[in-house]
Amino acid sequence: MTMKKIISLTRRSFVKETSLGAAGAVLTLNGITPLCANYMQDSNKPALLGGSPVRPKGSVLGASWPIYDDSDVKMYLDAYESNIWSEFSHIEKERVFQIEKKYAEYMGSDYCVATSSGTAALETAQRAIDIGPGDEVITQTNTFIATALSTFNLFAIPVFIDSDPETFMINADLIEERINENTRAIIPVHIGGAAADMDKIMAIAKKHNLVVIEDACQAHLGEWRKKKLGTVGDMGCFSFQAGKSLCCGEGGAVIGNDEYLMARAKGYTHIGNDPRRKGRVFPGSNFRMTPFQAAILSGQIRRLEEQSTLRDENAAYLEKLLGEIKGVRATKKYPGQTRRGYYIYGMIYEKEHFNGLPKSKFREAIRAEGISFGNGIDSSLHRNPFIETYFNLRAFQKIYSKERLDKFRRENLCPVNEMIERETGLSLGQKVFLGSKKDMEDIVTAIVKIQKNSSALL
Ligand SMILES: Cc1ncc(COP(=O)(O)O)c(C=O)c1O
Incomplete structure (x- = not known):
């Protein structure tokens, strides 16, 4: 699609002619023009396939960390x-x-x-x-x-x-x-x-x-x-x-x-x-x-509240943008959570909205766009060999019977976490949320770009 054609699109045809669908509609309705402008990039080739990345090489998403003066x-x-x-x-x-x-x-x-x-x-x-x-x-x-x-x-x-x-x-x-x-x-x-x-x-x-x-x-x-x-x-x-x-x-x-x-x-x-x-x-x-x-x-500690407020604002903005597309969404929160802290912000990847593109390939493609997503979870500790390292210590062998350790091994199953790790978990680090609104928009722009080109990335 040429730049001229994009510019001449009405809102209605923009929505119809692009797979952005609801995203295009709501983002433009809300007057969030940068993402709309970025559509020009959306239609580009993914950086992984030789196109130009959403984020220029070397640019920092969010803030450099730590912050001090x-x-x-x-x-x-x-x-x-x-x-x-x-x-x-x-x-x-x-x-x-x-x-x-x-x-x-x-x-x-x-x-x-x-x-x-x-x-x-x-x-x-x-x-x-x-x-x-x-x-x-x-x-x-x-x-x-x-x-x-x-x-x-x-x-x-x-x-x-x-x-x-x-x-x-x-x-x-x-x-x-x-x-x-x-x-x-x-x-x-x-x-x-x-x-x-x-x-x-x-x-x-x-x-x-x-x-x-x-x-x-x-x-x-x-x-x-x-x-x-x-x-x-x-x-x-x-x-x-x-x-x-x-x-x-x-x-x-x-x-x-x-x-x-x-x-x-x-x-x-x-x-x-x-x-x-x-x-x-x-x-x-x-x-x-x-x-x-x-x-x-x-x-x-003097900056903690201010930084946390900025992260809250950016996270809320990102959630709003993600709410308008399909395929990547914020993790749910329990009703008792009145505020979150920030270290790793979790998101859920749904490959059915990306023509079945595996999460690993999605992460590779979005990294090429200048946006690094983590794996969504910290670990699957139940599978970690350190368990046997401890169980084999002389002290553990003395304290615990073989039956007890075997029972632990039998019950030590966490299939959902493995599924999150393999298929659905995505995450962004806390410093990303110390960035600008434009940073949040770039994240969604890159997601949409990959979505649009997902068959080519398979
Ligand atoms: C959930 C959790 N528990 C414990 C720790 C241990 O903290 P430290 O690295 O300060 O020893 C960390 C640090 O990353 C953590 O993320």
Whole structure:
């Protein structure tokens, strides 16, 4: 189609003559002209087949990450020049103390214990409730490996629950069948930053007297019924690793309201010391955060709300655009989710709207257009060989009978998550949502371009 012909199209013929259909109609109705203009590119050859890409080579979709300025650098240097490079007194003037106070306030929790990483936070929380050999902790297959490592490292067994195909979250309806006399806790993961179904999970935990530790490592500022994710269960764990929407390179935190549990948590991070000045009375390690990590966080946290609001706006805009096309849609959210956090934004690919084009080929084609989609899930941990690595450890062989481990292996099935991984899961990283409206439009333009050319890409 020539440029002249495109320009002369009426709205009606534009809709009729293109496979954009509803997309063209609503996007133009809403006066979103850039996408309409991009139609010229839509009709082009896909970049994978030698056409020009939607995004010029080298252009950054969204923002470069991390974001900082001179004031952040000064805060870091101040920590350096203070000559106090390790903090353990738990007093007001310490940088770590201050960030703990601030994060607790921010989250609306009574206590915050800073840790050296999110992995350390998860281990700390499980130590606080004395998870140990013989115990089982229910979690999900769709999570970063550290969620499960933190349980395995306590010589307990993480039990992997399958995902919901529409939300990509833990399928809470499958939890109860895996609870037995050894189950001590549930660790739901707010994977990607969206909320797990906390109403159902809390009800199950109450019924079976289980502790709930929310893995909110990817979910800063997300909310469930207006409460921050991480404050719905008994404890919440966060990661401040470099890619997270609140970051300091490496770092983490446990939050909670129970004074005793949180004292145990603090104690575990600092050689067993009860922070209430009651001496070295708890099991302990050294998972302390450094003042340098605290200094970076103090800088970063100033931008968290503003950045999250921008991500919310861009995500809402992208969802609106996606709502007008078929074939790629946002994952559903549970009604209790009043706000999401951002790490990985999940989407569902439906190949029937792309002439059967497999997801892998779609991802390859859209990458060539300058837009990188992830796989939609973090992992399929139930299939990960690390399970057998732990089961083969001398300690595991001593603690667990062959029958028990075989039973675990038989029940360790998560076909839905495998299907999401293989066929339907797509995702975009949090920094994409720090971009412009045009970035969101480019994403949809590229999807539509591939859709229109899907037979040629087969
Ligand atoms: C869901 C989840 N849990 C735990 C962790 C571990 O956090 P960290 O990398 O800070 O140890 C991460 C980090 O990516 C995560 O995404």
